[in-house]
Amino acid sequence: MNNIQDQPQSREDFEARLRAIGAERYHDRHPFHTRLHGGDCTPDEVRAWVINRWMYQSRIPMKDAAFMSRVEDPDLRRAWRKRIVDHDGEVSEGGGIRRWLALAQGVGLDPDYVASGVGIMPATRFAVDAYVRFVRDMPLLDAVASSLTELFAPKIHAQRIEGLLAHYDFADDSSLSYFRKRLDEAPDDVAFGLDYVLTHANTREKQDAAAAALTFKTDVLWAQLDALWNGYVMGNIPLGAWKPGEGMLA
Structure with a gap:
């Protein structure tokens, strides 16, 4: 007789389990975001965040391309x-990557400097590279499940827009265009990804793996903010990382 813990959860209970991971572990709970959204970050702390977050933003279409290279189902591709289009954009109209560089320019950074990746903290690079490898190498279900942090992103984008507009002079329609656009783009991605995971995680083993994948992704996001906090709030900037004054617009 099978142990009840080996039985798959219902679709509703499994979705609740995934959402509970975000409620407990999503990076909107990190003290750096409290500091950022509350207007307590110095200009250089904001710049360090923009520079390091670039590493993540720039790798999103790369991890999605790696995922698609393994997908045999044309409908899923x-x-x-x-x-990929949302982040890369088209030739004449930039996507999320160009909108992030508009934020960089808004906070006084040279977009070319940011796009070069010079000054990225080692911990940021390790965390983001680990995420790309995870999506490239793990089962497709786990890879899709790791994207479900998008379930919790609209809340943090709305908080960010409100907080940045209230507390920082650089905040305007251009510099915040990335976050506003994601409020429109993300819901379709969330609906598709969640349905895919709830449908295909049809055993307890697969459900456990999907939950672990989502937990891993929250760790990736959290680790990046831990690095920022230690480097730029606590003043322990590692060798090779951006130093205030570097990469500024002339």
Whole structure:
């Protein structure tokens, strides 16, 4: 007789389990975000965040391309390729990556410097590279499940827009365009990814693996903010990382 713990959770209970991971572990709970959204970050702390977050933003279409390279189902590829277009944009109209560079310019950084990746903290690079490898190498279900931090992103984007507008002079329609656009783009991605995971995680083993994948992704996001806090709030900037005054617009 099978142990009840080996039985798959219902679709509703499994979704609740995934959402509970975000409620407990998503990086909106990190003290750096409290500091940022509350207007307590110095200009250089904001710049350090923009520079290091670039590493993550720039790798999103790369991890999605790595995912698609393993997908044999044309329907899944068609659904997923929207994510690449959202971030890369088209030739004449930039996507999320160019909108992030508009934020960099807004906070006084040279966009070319930011795009070069010079000054990224080692811990940031390790965390983001680990995420790309995870999506490239793990089962497709786990890879999709790791993207479900998007379930919790609209809340943090709305808080960020409100907080930055209230507390920072650089905040305007151009510099915050990335976050506003994601409020429109993310819901379709969230709906598709969640349905895929709830449908395909049809055993307890697969559900446990999907939950672990989502937990891993929250760790990736949290680790990046831990590095920022230690480096730029506590003043322990590692060798090779951006130093205030570097990469500024002339």
